[in-house]
Amino acid sequence: MKPLLYSGTKNASSWAMRAWLALREAGVAFDEEVVDIRRPQRFANLERIGAFSPPAMVPVLVDDQMMIFDSVAIMEYANDIADGALLPADRATRARARSLVAWQHSGLSGICTRISFESAFYPLKRTLTDAERTECGRLFDYLDQVLELSGGPYLFGALSLADLMLVPTVVRLTRHDLDFASWSRSQRWTAALLERASVAEWMREADALPHIWFDDYLVPGDAIRMVPAAA
Numbered sequence: 001m002k003p004l005l006y007s008g009t010k011n012a013s014s015w016a017m018r019a020w021l022a023l024r025e026a027g028v029a030f031d032e033e034v035v036d037i038r039r040p041q042r043f044a045n046l047e048r049i050g051a052f053s054p055p056a057m058v059p060v061l062v063d064d065q066m067m068i069f070d071s072v073a074i075m076e077y078a079n080d081i082a083d084g085a086l087l088p089a090d091r092a093t094r095a096r097a098r099s100l101v102a103w104q105h106s107g108l109s110g111i112c113t114r115i116s117f118e119s120a121f122y123p124l125k126r127t128l129t130d131a132e133r134t135e136c137g138r139l140f141d142y143l144d145q146v147l148e149l150s151g152g153p154y155l156f157g158a159l160s161l162a163d164l165m166l167v168p169t170v171v172r173l174t175r176h177d178l179d180f181a182s183w184s185r186s187q188r189w190t191a192a193l194l195e196r197a198s199v200a201e202w203m204r205e206a207d208a209l210p211h212i213w214f215d216d217y218l219v220p221g222d223a224i225r226m227v228p229a230a231a
């Protein structure tokens with residue numbers, strides 16, 4: 001029997017996207033059950049997940065009676081199935097890749113707090129605030145250095161869990177009006193990621209869904225200029 005991934009609504013569930021991408025890129029054939037995490041049905045649906053997975057969140061992978069919860073655990077499992085192909089072979093480089101995975105998992109300095117994944121799919125976008133641009137600088141100054149060292153096209157040369165972990169952040173930022181002028185390596189990297197068949201497949205499905213609006217996307221006092229969504 002194929003593993004079953006309990007995934008989430010595709011224009012909302014950035015954590016499920018990461019696990020889904022890792023399984024796809026590891027070449028794992030899996031079935032998918034999309035759990036509707038939109039309000040109000042999310043509460044009942046996640047309670048159902050909680051009946052067999054203690055965090056009561058998605059993603060969860062069930063493989064051969066074994067249940068694995070949390071996106072990073074599923075990504076590491078996918079990497080194991082692929083005999084380690086999704087992490088650098090060199091121990092020090094692997095540790096650096098895992099640092100980026102951990103940085104994203106522990107919040108990535110708040111970049112994502114008010115730029116929800118859902119907002120990446122809105123037809124109109126607000127501009128990023130100065131504070132958000134400063135945070136982007138912290139990320140992309142570092143990623144440009146990483147890419148310079150590896151020579152690209154991905155962060156550590158070949159595609160790794162570090163790249164996949166950052167895909168939802170890349171989606172959020174490229175779909176707002178982030179100016180990549182100072183980060184040419186990162187700009188090429190984001191383009192390479194977004195062109196991957198796995199990412200394009202998820203995004204195609206996500207783009208076809210009804211928008212999930214959040215009232216706090218626009219906050220009084222922000223310097224707001226609506227910019228058209230990317231085509």
Ligand SMILES: N[C@@H](CCC(=O)N[C@@H](CS)C(=O)NCC(=O)O)C(=O)O
Pocket residue numbers: 008012013014015016037046056057058059069070071072
């Ligand atoms: N650390 C978890 C976070 C998962 C997570 O927050 N999933 C969201 C959907 S993208 C969810 O199920 N949230 C349910 C809740 O917050 O109650 C992971 O990486 O899998």
